[in-house]
Amino acid sequence: MAARTGFSPSLLKKIKSIKKVELHQHVDGSIPPKLAWKLMSKHGLRPVDTYKEMEDLLVLQDREEGSLLSYLDKFHYPLWITQFYDNIVTVVEAMAVEAYSEGVRVLELRYSPIIHTLAGLTIRQTISAALSGLNRAKKRVPIEAGLIVIAMRQHGPHIAKLLARQAVSEAYYLHDRSGVIGFDIAGAERGNPPKLFREAYAIARAGRLGLTAHVGEDEGPSRIWEAVDDLGVSRVGHGCSAVADRELMKRLARDRIAVECCLTSNYQTGAVKRGKEHPIFTFLEKGIPVAICTDNTTVSATSQVTENRLLADRITPELLQTIHRKAVSHSFIGLRNIDKPFRLG
Numbered sequence: 016m017a018a019r020t021g022f023s024p025s026l027l028k029k030i031k032s033i034k035k036v037e038l039h040q041h042v043d044g045s046i047p048p049k050l051a052w053k054l055m056s057k058h059g060l061r062p063v064d065t066y067k068e069m070e071d072l073l074v075l076q077d078r079e080e081g082s083l084l085s086y087l088d089k090f091h092y093p094l095w096i097t098q099f100y101d102n103i104v105t106v107v108e109a110m111a112v113e114a115y116s117e118g119v120r121v122l123e124l125r126y127s128p129i130i131h132t133l134a135g136l137t138i139r140q141t142i143s144a145a146l147s148g149l150n151r152a153k154k155r156v157p158i159e160a161g162l163i164v165i166a167m168r169q170h171g172p173h174i175a176k177l178l179a180r181q182a183v184s185e186a187y188y189l190h191d192r193s194g195v196i197g198f199d200i201a202g203a204e205r206g207n208p209p210k211l212f213r214e215a216y217a218i219a220r221a222g223r224l225g226l227t228a229h230v231g232e233d234e235g236p237s238r239i240w241e242a243v244d245d246l247g248v249s250r251v252g253h254g255c256s257a258v259a260d261r262e263l264m265k266r267l268a269r270d271r272i273a274v275e276c277c278l279t280s281n282y283q284t285g286a287v288k289r290g291k292e293h294p295i296f297t298f299l300e301k302g303i304p305v306a307i308c309t310d311n312t313t314v315s316a317t318s319q320v321t322e323n324r325l326l327a328d329r330i331t332p333e334l335l336q337t338i339h340r341k342a343v344s345h346s347f348i349g350l351r352n353i354d355k356p357f358r359l360g
């Protein structure tokens with residue numbers, strides 16, 4: 016789905032001015048490329064000679080499009096730099112400030128602590144580094160922010176339980192400032208069904224964390240049913256295949272289960288085929304709550320303004336604003352303070 020050409024400057028201005036809610040954005044896939052290059056250079060980790068070549072490695076290229084696994088390959092290089100505490104603080108602070116400049120006022124970032132322990136950080140340190148980055152950003156810009164801890168599916172249910180416990184031990188209600196607000200599974204969807212992670216989700220639920228899951232991106236609607244019924248999620252990451260199941264869509268609408276929609280990413284991974292309408296339009300028609308999300312601003316070369324622009328052919332800026340305003344109630348941040356001072360809309 017390409018952005019409409021000949022977009023009027025006044026429409027673009029309106030889209031930019033919408034106060035936005037970002038519920039699905041990954042840390043490793045959203046490091047601004049120039050900052051990634053700078054940090055790689057600092058640590059002597061340059062895999063290529065020029066910034067342009069590096070940018071090509073960080074951003075998904077057209078020839079790499081079409082599968083979730085090749086999309087996930089783009090996380091290889093960012094992980095070189097996010098093994099170090101200060102780097103994690105720096106990149107999280109930068110992406111939160113960047114999100115603010117796109118109009119984001121409520122920001123949920125997510126990452127998997129365990130894949131940031133390769134240079135010796137503990138799981139706990141990787142979480143506190145990310146929280147520290149959010150807190151630094153909050154000193155610079157008025158934004159509500161929290162962290163979702165991800166368990167990688169391919170690491171299996173035992174590691175997921177371990178991460179759920181760590182996530183609970185850093186929960187937002189134990190912190191004065193930013194804390195962990197939610198739990199998620201991500202990574203290779205095929206072969207790693209949601210039901211394997213039931214116990215990890217039970218731990219996260221008992222610890223009063225919000226529950227979401229990457230599901231229905233590379234698999235059919237039965238996996239979304241599983242995430243809803245077995246894991247008890249109140250949100251679904253991507254959930255594209257739900258569009259093929261009327262009963263499931265009724266359930267999502269009835270139980271107010273929000274779908275975190277990431278248009279650019281969904282076309283790039285093949286979750287939605289090029290030329291086909293994105294399911295977000297059907298979800299809206301069926302009364303399913305949706306959030307407009309970026310997934311990975313760097314890998315997908317996108318931003319909140321770009322994602323909203325993609326929808327603006329068919330959705331007015333006023334309705335886009337309403338979608339964001341409603342998405343606030345699906346945020347895991349608790350949003351005790353959302354009415355003041357950051358009232359949306």
Ligand SMILES: [Zn+2]
Binds near residue numbers: 039201229252
């Ligand atoms: Zn994602």
